[in-house]
Amino acid sequence: MSAVLSTPAPAARADNAAVPGDQEFSFGAADFERVRQLIYQRAGISLHAGKQAMVYSRLSRRLRETGHRTFASYLQWLEHPNGAAGDQEWQEFVNCLTTNLTSFFREEHHFHELARELKARGTRPLRIWCNAASTGEEPYSIAMTVAEAGAQSCTSILASDIDTKVLATATRGVYAAEARGLTPQRLRAHFLRGKGANAGFIRVKPELARMIDFRTHNLMDLNWSLGDAFDIVFCRNVMIYFDATTQRRVLERIHRVMKPGGLLYVGHSENFSEARELFRLRGKTIYERA
Numbered sequence: 200m201s202a203v204l205s206t207p208a209p210a211a212r213a214d215n216a217a218v219p220g221d222q223e224f225s226f227g228a229a230d231f232e233r234v235r236q237l238i239y240q241r242a243g244i245s246l247h248a249g250k251q252a253m254v255y256s257r258l259s260r261r262l263r264e265t266g267h268r269t270f271a272s273y274l275q276w277l278e279h280p281n282g283a284a285g286d287q288e289w290q291e292f293v294n295c296l297t298t299n300l301t302s303f304f305r306e307e308h309h310f311h312e313l314a315r316e317l318k319a320r321g322t323r324p325l326r327i328w329c330n331a332a333s334t335g336e337e338p339y340s341i342a343m344t345v346a347e348a349g350a351q352s353c354t355s356i357l358a359s360d361i362d363t364k365v366l367a368t369a370t371r372g373v374y375a376a377e378a379r380g381l382t383p384q385r386l387r388a389h390f391l392r393g394k395g396a397n398a399g400f401i402r403v404k405p406e407l408a409r410m411i412d413f414r415t416h417n418l419m420d421l422n423w424s425l426g427d428a429f430d431i432v433f434c435r436n437v438m439i440y441f442d443a444t445t446q447r448r449v450l451e452r453i454h455r456v457m458k459p460g461g462l463l464y465v466g467h468s469e470n471f472s473e474a475r476e477l478f479r480l481r482g483k484t485i486y487e488r489a
């Protein structure tokens with residue numbers, strides 16, 4: 200790699216950070232309640248009462264950067280009907296409150312299943328959507344699986360997230376060389392190793408990066424214009440942040456953008472057996488669109 204690489208994927212943020220003893224900013228129960236309502240309305244994320252310290256630690260940076268001395272004043276500015284804070288600050292607010300933990304080949308059995316599926320399909324065109332893609336390790340794992348199956352030419356991959364900051368990292372494709380989940384063979388086949396100032400970093404090879412179309416997408420949006428219907432959707436470890444009503448709404452929308460018989464891959468602790476008229480369980484955390 201020649202150019203100096205930008206920052207690699209950020210380490211996962213701790214959700215259980217302790218409330219500092221002497222707080223820099225005043226943050227009361229009413230402020231927390233308002234934040235909970237706003238992030239629920241914007242992103243569908245349900246923050247339970249135990250997340251107060253997390254909210255304080257993540258949003259304090261926004262107060263510092265925008266010059267507000269209390270949460271009440273920041274939130275009032277954010278919500279002001281004249282839109283003084285602007286869309287950019289709303290995006291920062293959302294970016295601060297998402298949790299982006301991910302890794303390469305996380306829940307590896309899905310990638311074995313995907314490889315089997317690709318083999319079974321032969322050269323039939325395949326459209327994959329990886330939503331809640333975070334910093335990119337998941338869609339790149341999909342792309343590696345597709346490349347290893349020799350199915351690049353007949354497969355298209357869309358990767359999306361609500362969080363613009365993690366998507367920028369995903370698009371850059373630069374990670375710490377000791378990133379979890381990559382075998383030495385995959386490191387050699389799909390990544391470039393940084394040298395000199397870039398030592399300690401790896402970058403996704405251009406041919407792998409080219410397989411993925413990254414874009415911002417909020418699962419709460421009413422209008423999903425994502426192009427042709429998908430054969431496979433990865434929606435992993437995001438529904439856990441949503442309440443049952445929101446999960447149902449999102450499942451209905453995912454159902455609408457998938458082909459009949461398409462496969463939905465979900466996270467290890469996510470169970471949608473209540474929605475069997477939409478999706479039937481087909482394997483371990485894999486559902487088939489009804």
Ligand SMILES: C[S@@+](CC[C@H](N)C(=O)[O-])C[C@H]1O[C@@H](n2cnc3c(N)ncnc32)[C@H](O)[C@@H]1O
Pocket residue numbers: 241242243244297298299300301302305330331332333334337359360361362365416417418419434435436437440466
């Ligand atoms: C814990 S990460 C999961 C990453 C990856 N899917 C995995 O399983 O490793 C959850 C991701 O969901 C995204 N997210 C949260 N709310 C969302 C929404 N309303 N629309 C789209 N993405 C959302 C977050 O930004 C975050 O990157």
